[in-house]
Amino acid sequence: MIKDFLQKTTAVILISLLTLSGCMLPQEEALLPPVLLQPAEINFITMEVGRGDIIDIIEDRALVVPSVHYQLTFPHRSGYLEAIEVIRGSEVKEGDVLARIETGSLEMEIIRQKIIIEKQQLSIEEIRVLGGNRFTRRQAELTLELEEIRLQQLEHELEQAVITAPMDGVIIWMTDAAIGDFINARVPVLTIADPKHVHFEYTGLLMPQMHFGMEVEIQIGENLIPAKIALNPADTPEEYVRERRERVFIIPNDPDDLPDEVVPGMRYGFRILLEEKHDVIIVPVSAVSTFSRQSFVQVLIDGLRTERDISIGIADGTNVEVLSGLYEGELLIIGIER
Numbered sequence: 001m002i003k004d005f006l007q008k009t010t011a012v013i014l015i016s017l018l019t020l021s022g023c024m025l026p027q028e029e030a031l032l033p034p035v036l037l038q039p040a041e042i043n044f045i046t047m048e049v050g051r052g053d054i055i056d057i058i059e060d061r062a063l064v065v066p067s068v069h070y071q072l073t074f075p076h077r078s079g080y081l082e083a084i085e086v087i088r089g090s091e092v093k094e095g096d097v098l099a100r101i102e103t104g105s106l107e108m109e110i111i112r113q114k115i116i117i118e119k120q121q122l123s124i125e126e127i128r129v130l131g132g133n134r135f136t137r138r139q140a141e142l143t144l145e146l147e148e149i150r151l152q153q154l155e156h157e158l159e160q161a162v163i164t165a166p167m168d169g170v171i172i173w174m175t176d177a178a179i180g181d182f183i184n185a186r187v188p189v190l191t192i193a194d195p196k197h198v199h200f201e202y203t204g205l206l207m208p209q210m211h212f213g214m215e216v217e218i219q220i221g222e223n224l225i226p227a228k229i230a231l232n233p234a235d236t237p238e239e240y241v242r243e244r245r246e247r248v249f250i251i252p253n254d255p256d257d258l259p260d261e262v263v264p265g266m267r268y269g270f271r272i273l274l275e276e277k278h279d280v281i282i283v284p285v286s287a288v289s290t291f292s293r294q295s296f297v298q299v300l301i302d303g304l305r306t307e308r309d310i311s312i313g314i315a316d317g318t319n320v321e322v323l324s325g326l327y328e329g330e331l332l333i334i335g336i337e338r
């Protein structure tokens with residue numbers, strides 16, 4: 001009895017444990033179907049390849065420079081600056097005193113020397129009237145000559161202490177030195193120019209594209225003044241100018257075409273036509289890519305994007321000429337609309 005009871009009890013406990021264990025095991029979840037990703041639709045922005053005209057020009061600004069000008073110095077004398085009689089922009093006449101350095105008692109010496117000469121002239125006249133012998137008279141005449149030479153020397157020294165205008169013109173530059181500063185001989189003090197004779201000089205990055213003889217248009221107000229690229233003032237051979245030039249000289253075809261408002265120091269725009277082509281295949285510059293010196297575009301063929309190598313010609317900053325690799329009527333991809 002007891003044995004049977006224990007066996008039945010053991011069986012019930014085992015069944016209960018197995019039932020409880022089954023309830024605690026995790027239930028397998030059903031797998032969800034995978035999500036299918038759809039690629040985003042791409043809409044290409046295209047344009048039909050066509051023909052047109054294209055002009056290759058270069059444009060910049062050039063400085064007005066006087067064709068005739070002089071740097072003025074005290075060529076043979078140093079000294080302390082006493083006065084500058086003009087300012088920048090002053091119009092002067094030939095012979096006008098422009099600047100001078102201190103001369104000390106030089107002017108008084110000149111006055112004294114003129115008095116000595118006059119006294120000697122009176123002595124000669126006295127000898128003539130009183131009937132002096134020819135030896136006395138000749139000695140007096142030689143003394144007069146020496147005194148006159150001395151006067152010439154003093155006056156020459158005074159001239160060297162003064163700068164005068166060598167021509168009618170305008171002062172376009174002057175030294176920063178102040179009154180009382182020491183000025184060395186042959187150091188520029190002023191620059192005078194003829195404002196009626198000017199040319200244009202260019203020193204920008206476009207110089208390698210500019211060559212002797214090119215025709216230029218200078219924009220002055222609403223007017224286009226015809227001009228040409230010239231040799232430098234020293235008539236240096238063009239081969240030397242092309243290799244070593246530091247500036248390009250632009251000379252108006254007719255200087256009388258320049259209005260009076262054009263003065264040294266101002267800048268005006270210019271343009272040079274390098275090349276002009278008509279009825280050629282052109283595409284936007286923005287549609288052309290370059291890698292390893294090879295240019296290419298993208299065209300749409302049967303709804304598919306295709307890369308195409310091309311050869312290009314001249315450009316105008318907006319469009320570029322296509323020499324080969326692209327044909328009229330094809331669809332050129334110029335953008336993407338997502």
